[in-house]
Amino acid sequence: NVAVLGAGLVGSLVAKDLAADGRWSVLSVDRSEHALARLAGVPNLATERADLADGSEVARIAAQADVVVGAVPGFLGARTVRTVLEAGKPVADISFSPEDPFELKPVALAKGVPAIVDCGVSPGLSGMAVGRAAALLDSLDDVRIYVGGLPSERRWPFEYRSVFSPTDVIEEYVRPTRCVEGGEVVVRPALSGVEPLDVPGVGTVEAFYTDGLRTLLSTVKARNLSEKTLRYPGHADRMRMLRETGFFSGEPISVDGIPVVPRRLTEALLFHAWRRPEGEEELTFLRVVCEGRHGGRRVRRTFELFDRTDPRTGETSMARTTGFPCATAARLLLEGAFTKPGIFPPELLAGDDALYGRFLADLSARDVAVDETEEELLPG
Numbered sequence: 410n411v412a413v414l415g416a417g418l419v420g421s422l423v424a425k426d427l428a429a430d431g432r433w434s435v436l437s438v439d440r441s442e443h444a445l446a447r448l449a450g451v452p453n454l455a456t457e458r459a460d461l462a463d464g465s466e467v468a469r470i471a472a473q474a475d476v477v478v479g480a481v482p483g484f485l486g487a488r489t490v491r492t493v494l495e496a497g498k499p500v501a502d503i504s505f506s507p508e509d510p511f512e513l514k515p516v517a518l519a520k521g522v523p524a525i526v527d528c529g530v531s532p533g534l535s536g537m538a539v540g541r542a543a544a545l546l547d548s549l550d551d552v553r554i555y556v557g558g559l560p561s562e563r564r565w566p567f568e569y570r571s572v573f574s575p576t577d578v579i580e581e582y583v584r585p586t587r588c589v590e591g592g593e594v595v596v597r598p599a600l601s602g603v604e605p606l607d608v609p610g611v612g613t614v615e616a617f618y619t620d621g622l623r624t625l626l627s628t629v630k631a632r633n634l635s636e637k638t639l640r641y642p643g644h645a646d647r648m649r650m651l652r653e654t655g656f657f658s659g660e661p662i663s664v665d666g667i668p669v670v671p672r673r674l675t676e677a678l679l680f681h682a683w684r685r686p687e688g689e690e691e692l693t694f695l696r697v698v699c700e701g702r703h704g705g706r707r708v709r710r711t712f713e714l715f716d717r718t719d720p721r722t723g724e725t726s727m728a729r730t731t732g733f734p735c736a737t738a739a740r741l742l743l744e745g746a747f748t749k750p751g752i753f754p755p756e757l758l759a760g761d762d763a764l765y766g767r768f769l770a771d772l773s774a775r776d777v778a779v780d781e782t783e784e785e786l787l788p789g
Contacts (some may be wrong), residue, residue, distance in 0.1 A: 579679075
C-alpha cells in the first residue's frame with residue numbers, strides 16, 4: 410500500500426501514475442473534496458478526506474501504508490516527513506519545505522528507513538544532473554542551473570502563468586539567493602543577475618537568481634554553483650518594481666484605518682492574474698551545465714529537459730516533470746530497490762548507474778525528453 414498525501418496538480422498525477430502500474434493499492438489523501446473528486450473511478454486508487462495539517466491524521470495514515478509520498482504545501486512539508494519517519498515508514502517527498510531536510514537524518518537513521526526528498530524537477534532532476542556530473546568527473550569547476558515553467562504564448566501584462574501557488578512564487582522573488590562563488594557561499598538578491606538565454610523552440614528568455622540550490626550547497630563541491638529561474642524578458646523588472654514598492658511586504662499598513670498586509674492582497678490579485686486558463690498550453694525547460702576536469706581534460710556536461718502540456722490528458726508539464734520523478738522514487742521504495750536509511754536528495758542517488766538509469770528510463774517511458782551531452786573544452 411502507498412499513501413499519497415496531497416491531491417493537488419502534482420500529488421494527483423503521482424497517485425494516478427502509481428495506480429496505473431497495477432502492482433499496489435494507492436490511497437490519495439487531501440482535505441479538499443473537489444481535488445479528490447478528480448480521482449474518482451481511477452482503478453487501484455482510493456481517496457480519503459483528511460486534514461493533513463493535523464499530525465495525528467498523518468500518523469494514522471502512515472501507520473496503514475508501506476510507503477508514503479509527501480506532496481503537501483511547503484509549510485507542512487518538514488513536519489509531515491518527520492511524522493512519517495517517526496512511524497517507521499519510507500517516504501518520497503516533493504513538498505519543498507524551507508527547512509533543511511538533513512535535520513531529519515537522525516530520525517530516519519533511528520527508525521532505519523529512507524527518505525528520498527526534493528525529488529521533483531528542480532530541486533530534483535537538476536540536483537541529479539549535478540550529482541551525476543560530480544560522480545563522473547574528477548572535479549567540478551562551474552555549475553549553472555537554468556529552470557522555469559512558462560506559458561507557451563506570451564500574454565500581457567505578466568506573460569506568466571503559475572501552475573502552483575503564487576505564495577510560493579513570490580517567496581522565490583523575496584528570499585535572498587545563496588550561490589557558490591570561488592568555493593564560498595555568497596548571497597545575492599533574488600531577481601538579480603539577469604541574463605538572456607536562448608531556448609530552442611521558444612526563443613530568448615531571461616534568467617535571474619533564485620534560491621533553489623538547497624541541499625546542493627552542502628552535498629556537491631564546486632568552485633562556482635548557481636541556479637537561475639527562467640521567465641519571458643521583462644518579468645524580473647516587473648517583480649522588482651512590486652517588491653521594492655512594498656507589494657510583497659508582510660508588514661501591515663493602514664488604509665483608511667484598516668490594517669492591510671500588502672503581500673496577502675498581492676497574492677490574492679496575482680492568483681487570478683496568473684491562473685492558467687483551462688486548455689492553455691505551458692512548457693517546462695531545464696538546462697544544467699557542469700564544467701570540470703576528467704583525466705586531465707576540461708569537459709562540459711549538459712543536461713536538458715524540455716516538456717509541454719500533454720495534449721491527450723491535459724496534464725501540465727510542470728506536474729509531469731515534478732510528479733514523474735517523485736513516482737519513480739516511490740517505486741524504488743515500494744520495490745525494495747532502495748532501502749538505505751537516511752535522507753537522500755537525488756544528487757546522492759546519481760552516482761549509482763542503476764538508480765540514475767531508472768529515473769531517465771521512467772521519464773522516457775512517459776514521453777519526457779531528456780538530452781545529455783559531453784564535450785571537451787579547450788585548455789585554459
